[in-house]
Amino acid sequence: MSVKIDNLQIYYTTLRGEVKAVDGVTFSIGDGEIMGLAGESGCGKSTLGNGLIYLEGRMRHAGGHVTLDGKELPIGDAKAMEQHRLRSVSIIPQYAMSALNPTRKIGRMTADLLKSRGVDYKSVLEEFRRRVALVGLPADVLERYPFELSGGMRQRATMVISTLLNPSLLIGDEVTSALDVSTQRAVGEMFMEFRDRGYVKSTIVITHDLSILAQIADTILIMYAGKLAEKADAQTIVNNPLHPYTQQLLASLPEVGLRYDEAPLVGIPGRPPSLLDPPKGCRFRDRCPVAFEQCTAEPPFVELHPGHQVACWKAIQDAQSFNEEPAAQGAGR
Amino acid sequence: MRRYFFKKIVTYIVTFFVATTIDWAIPHLMPGNPVEIYLGRFNISSNTQYLALQKTISEAFGVNVPLWRQYLDFWNGVLHWNFGVSFYATAPVTHVIAQAVPYTLALLIPAIVLSYVLGNRIGAMAARRKVLDNVVLPIGYLFQAAPFAWLALALSYFLAVRLRWFPPSLGSDPGIGVGWNWAFIWSAIRHWFLPFLSVFLVSFGGWAIGMRNLVIYELETDYARYLRSLGASQRLVRRYAYRNAVLPQLSGLALALGVVVGGNIVTEVVFQYPGLGHLIFLAISDEDFFLLQGIFLFIIIGVLVANFIIDIAYVLIDPRTRLSMTGATA
Numbered sequence: 001m002s003v004k005i006d007n008l009q010i011y012y013t014t015l016r017g018e019v020k021a022v023d024g025v026t027f028s029i030g031d032g033e034i035m036g037l038a039g040e041s042g043c044g045k046s047t048l049g050n051g052l053i054y055l056e057g058r059m060r061h062a063g064g065h066v067t068l069d070g071k072e073l074p075i076g077d078a079k080a081m082e083q084h085r086l087r088s089v090s091i092i093p094q095y096a097m098s099a100l101n102p103t104r105k106i107g108r109m110t111a112d113l114l115k116s117r118g119v120d121y122k123s124v125l126e127e128f129r130r131r132v133a134l135v136g137l138p139a140d141v142l143e144r145y146p147f148e149l150s151g152g153m154r155q156r157a158t159m160v161i162s163t164l165l166n167p168s169l170l171i172g173d174e175v176t177s178a179l180d181v182s183t184q185r186a187v188g189e190m191f192m193e194f195r196d197r198g199y200v201k202s203t204i205v206i207t208h209d210l211s212i213l214a215q216i217a218d219t220i221l222i223m224y225a226g227k228l229a230e231k232a233d234a235q236t237i238v239n240n241p242l243h244p245y246t247q248q249l250l251a252s253l254p255e256v257g258l259r260y261d262e263a264p265l266v267g268i269p270g271r272p273p274s275l276l277d278p279p280k281g282c283r284f285r286d287r288c289p290v291a292f293e294q295c296t297a298e299p300p301f302v303e304l305h306p307g308h309q310v311a312c313w314k315a316i317q318d319a320q321s322f323n324e325e326p327a328a329q330g331a332g333r
Numbered sequence: 334m335r336r337y338f339f340k341k342i343v344t345y346i347v348t349f350f351v352a353t354t355i356d357w358a359i360p361h362l363m364p365g366n367p368v369e370i371y372l373g374r375f376n377i378s379s380n381t382q383y384l385a386l387q388k389t390i391s392e393a394f395g396v397n398v399p400l401w402r403q404y405l406d407f408w409n410g411v412l413h414w415n416f417g418v419s420f421y422a423t424a425p426v427t428h429v430i431a432q433a434v435p436y437t438l439a440l441l442i443p444a445i446v447l448s449y450v451l452g453n454r455i456g457a458m459a460a461r462r463k464v465l466d467n468v469v470l471p472i473g474y475l476f477q478a479a480p481f482a483w484l485a486l487a488l489s490y491f492l493a494v495r496l497r498w499f500p501p502s503l504g505s506d507p508g509i510g511v512g513w514n515w516a517f518i519w520s521a522i523r524h525w526f527l528p529f530l531s532v533f534l535v536s537f538g539g540w541a542i543g544m545r546n547l548v549i550y551e552l553e554t555d556y557a558r559y560l561r562s563l564g565a566s567q568r569l570v571r572r573y574a575y576r577n578a579v580l581p582q583l584s585g586l587a588l589a590l591g592v593v594v595g596g597n598i599v600t601e602v603v604f605q606y607p608g609l610g611h612l613i614f615l616a617i618s619d620e621d622f623f624l625l626q627g628i629f630l631f632i633i634i635g636v637l638v639a640n641f642i643i644d645i646a647y648v649l650i651d652p653r654t655r656l657s658m659t660g661a662t663a
Binding site for chain 2: 087090093105117161
């Protein structure tokens with residue numbers, strides 16, 4: 001397991017108190033695994049992704065550990081973290097299209113960045129050129145300014161720069177969100193290509209778009225209100241989700257060819273709880289159609305089937321009555 | 334590229350024509366008559382004598398013909414670099430202006446350039462150091478908001494009248510003739526300092542506050558965040574932010590330098606400093622058409638040339654402007 005995250009907590013400091021955006025999450029990502037991270041807006045997925053590389057002003061590492069390639073990643077220590085950025089952890093940010101300095105040529109900016117990280121630009125230039133060609137950008141892109149490229153081209157340039165030093169962990173934050181469908185597919189395939197070529201070991205693809213994950217992700221992790229809801233391989237999440245939240249999330253996806261009057265789109269009624277003072281017990285309880293008394297206690301994130309972890313009392317109950325014997329609690333550890 | 338500059342030059346020529354026409358029209362729209370003000374200087378008791386003199390003077394200054402003739406004469410003069418004779422100084426306008434220009438340039442160019450350089454530096458530093466920010470920002474606002482006249486009077490009162498460190502007015506001691514000798518130069522420097530300081534302080538506040546805000550903005554942009562999350566050094570992020578923040582400041586500098594030729598009226602009036610600003614003041618109070626037109630023409634040319642230079646400089650500094658030359662829209 002190249003990335004292990006153990007009880008990680010990342011809070012936002014606000015005037016009204018601490019917002020527990022990521023509140024004790026534990027999971028791991030294997031070598032060569034592309035893990036999709038999905039959930040509604042405000043569920044903490046972007047905070048988790050960004051927190052693994054750069055804690056901005058108001059973000060605070062409140063507890064837990066991150067282990068990368070067997071070594072602790074000091075995410076709370078900005079100074080110690082600096083040497084890991086780009087080299088072992090890297091990110092393709094949400095704003096990838098505007099991530100490049102508008103007044104510097106792309107090659108020059110990359111050279112400046114690498115130089116400030118103590119890397120000799122000339123030594124990676126050949127590889128840089130190769131990868132620029134790989135993602136389908138013209139060779140002269142290094143000599144161009146960002147505004148001379150289209151949004152999609154800028155995003156691809158950002159992807160190449162972010163992965164140039166072959167990081168062990170790549171975080172793609174809402175990378176496909178602003179793209180049209182065919183470009184989404186191309187970007188998704190780029191993630192797979194980068195993984196297959198060994199440019200990156202593990203990848204986290206953060207999105208609210210489950211359909212793109214179904215195509216490119218090996219596993220999908222669903223978050224809800226700062227906690228983990230469900231994790232399984234992509235096909236299982238799509239075809240056989242156990243958590244009622246995942247089920248409703250999938251049900252709210254539109255289907256091509258279906259008319260609204262035949263099958264009206266269902267959303268999830270209600271809104272996620274405030275993370276300033278999250279409710280006790282299962283956080284999805286108020287919106288859950290199958291909630292019962294036990295849900296006032298916090299459900300454990302357990303492995304009900306091999307590789308399929310869920311945090312839901314109902315799912316645990318169903319599995320127990322199906323198997324006639326209790327599933328090993330906490331086996332997911 | 335050629336088309337870009339051709340379009341620019343046409344724009345400049347049209348602007349010059351319109352601005353110069355307005356420059357001619359505005360003094361003529363002023364109520365009153367410069368000839369009468371001119372004759373008021375003399376004690377003329379007889380009415381016939383007055384009318385005869387008025388006729389002669391009007392003819393001498395060329396204001397006895399219809400307005401359209403005067404307008405054509407004016408353009409004719411402009412093309413021959415002849416702006417007529419000043420009523421106030423009874424000397425050719427070009428000559429009067431040439432005497433005032435060195436004072437204005439010596440006063441304003443150092444004040445503007447120095448305040449620009451220091452203001453940008455200190456503003457950029459304030460953008461990232463809280464303590465400095467808490468000092469620079471209020472002082473900057475104070476100076477920037479202070480009216481030129483008030484600040485000039487305050488400086489004049491404390492440093493000249495009270496402490497007697499500097500002379501309170503004029504461009505040099507009246508007893509010393511203008512010339513290249515140490516006595517004059519030293520006297521000129523002492524007279525120069527207070528007007529310089531008041532212009533410097535006001536402009537400094539403006540540059541520093543502008544730069545502080547621009548740098549803060551640049552440090553929050555996406556490219557700065559991206560560089561930080563990839564572990565780029567603070568130095569690199571700041572260098573990029575500074576470089577990009579300085580662009581709008583630069584066009585501000587060009588405009589400030591463009592109007593330099595107009596002098597700084599308030600400061601020059603307060604200190605009785607014999608620059609172009611003071612001259613404008615005198616020309617207006619004497620309704621001196623020709624002098625006013627001449628000085629304004631100077632300002633028009635100055636602003637246009639400064640704008641043209643900055644247009645070219647921007648193309649060299651900010652690659653984004655090059656896009657507009659090829660006709661594309663960003």
